[in-house]
Amino acid sequence: MEVVVASGKGGTGKTFIASNLTYFIWREEGVAVGVDADAEAPDLLVALGGSRRRINAREVRESRKARIDPGKCTGCLRCFEVCRFNAVDVRGGVPSIIEEYCEGCGACAIACPAGCIDFYVARTGYINVDESAAGPIIVTADLEVGGRNTGDLVYLAKEEGRRLAWELGARHVVVDAAAGIGCPVISSLAGADLLIVVVEPTPPSLKGAKRLLDVAEQFRLRAYLILNKYDLAPDYAEKVAEELGIEVLGRVRYDRVVAEAYASMEPLLARDPQHEVSKTLTSIFKHLLECVLH
Numbered sequence: 001m002e003v004v005v006a007s008g009k010g011g012t013g014k015t016f017i018a019s020n021l022t023y024f025i026w027r028e029e030g031v032a033v034g035v036d037a038d039a040e041a042p043d044l045l046v047a048l049g050g051s052r053r054r055i056n057a058r059e060v061r062e063s064r065k066a067r068i069d070p071g072k073c074t075g076c077l078r079c080f081e082v083c084r085f086n087a088v089d090v091r092g093g094v095p096s097i098i099e100e101y102c103e104g105c106g107a108c109a110i111a112c113p114a115g116c117i118d119f120y121v122a123r124t125g126y127i128n129v130d131e132s133a134a135g136p137i138i139v140t141a142d143l144e145v146g147g148r149n150t151g152d153l154v155y156l157a158k159e160e161g162r163r164l165a166w167e168l169g170a171r172h173v174v175v176d177a178a179a180g181i182g183c184p185v186i187s188s189l190a191g192a193d194l195l196i197v198v199v200e201p202t203p204p205s206l207k208g209a210k211r212l213l214d215v216a217e218q219f220r221l222r223a224y225l226i227l228n229k230y231d232l233a234p235d236y237a238e239k240v241a242e243e244l245g246i247e248v249l250g251r252v253r254y255d256r257v258v259a260e261a262y263a264s265m266e267p268l269l270a271r272d273p274q275h276e277v278s279k280t281l282t283s284i285f286k287h288l289l290e291c292v293l294h
């Protein structure tokens with residue numbers, strides 16, 4: 001099954017949950033595949049100790065970009081007028097395309113009376129596959145600096161994750177989604193079996209989770225809740241659970257060992273398996289494997 005861990009807002013502990021879940025599955029089943037779908041700031045591999053061995057790295061070229069033939073350009077600036085992405089720069093009456101901003105929509109080429117705009121395919125980023133130091137195999141969507149087609153890259157990373165899971169006999173793929181509800185998150189949710197929403201007891205986190213669940217509903221995804229750092233505001237945590245109205249998988253308390261584990265690049269379950277927070281995680285993940293993902 002494909003399990004997406006998402007939050008609708010950054011900083012809630014999503015990667016903490018995703019990395020420990022991937023590690024837990026690896027420890028229980030001997031094999032686990034994780035996909036880091038946060039292409040702009042991937043850190044799932046880091047949370048699992050970094051790379052022990054690079055298995056594969058593939059360049060992805062999926063980004064269509066416009067270019068202007070200066071020899072044919074008449075300087076009418078129709079391209080500048082129609083571009084909604086501010087990707088046409090004009091200096092001294094001469095237009096040029098800013099590659100990082102260009103979405104390849106084609107409006108400028110349609111508008112250009114001189115027919116001097118065509119397209120090329122630029123690098124979107126990389127799909128890296130690593131054996132993490134902690135054990136699980138991690139597929140990372142790594143966006144080119146200034147790149148934008150994160151949805152495509154996430155789609156390809158998930159495809160690679162599914163292929164590897166099939167090849168290695170892994171029963172589950174854990175996807176660590178990007179924060180928010182943008183294109184990469186939508187790609188993360190597409191085709192998944194289950195969503196775990198990680199929420200902290202704050203109004204922005206609740207708001208983000210509600211928006212995320214609205215998107216997930218369109219994919220008819222089963223959704224479950226993990227209340228992270230719930231003890232920082234226990235009453236509000238219960239309000240979050242009530243307002244979201246989805247099954248609560250568990251409540252994880254705040255503890256500085258979480259930050260310490262992250263700083264040492266180790267999943268908490270490996271670093272300190274007897275700690276109270278590790279015991280909570282173990283109980284949540286056991287229930288998930290035995291009662292939800294069976």
Ligand code: SF4
Nearest residue numbers: 073074076077079112
């Ligand atoms: S629309 Fe075409 S001809 Fe006009 S300025 Fe742009 S590139 Fe040049």
Ligand code: SF4
Nearest residue numbers: 083102103105106108
């Ligand atoms: S292809 Fe679209 S985004 Fe790119 S320069 Fe032309 S109008 Fe702007």
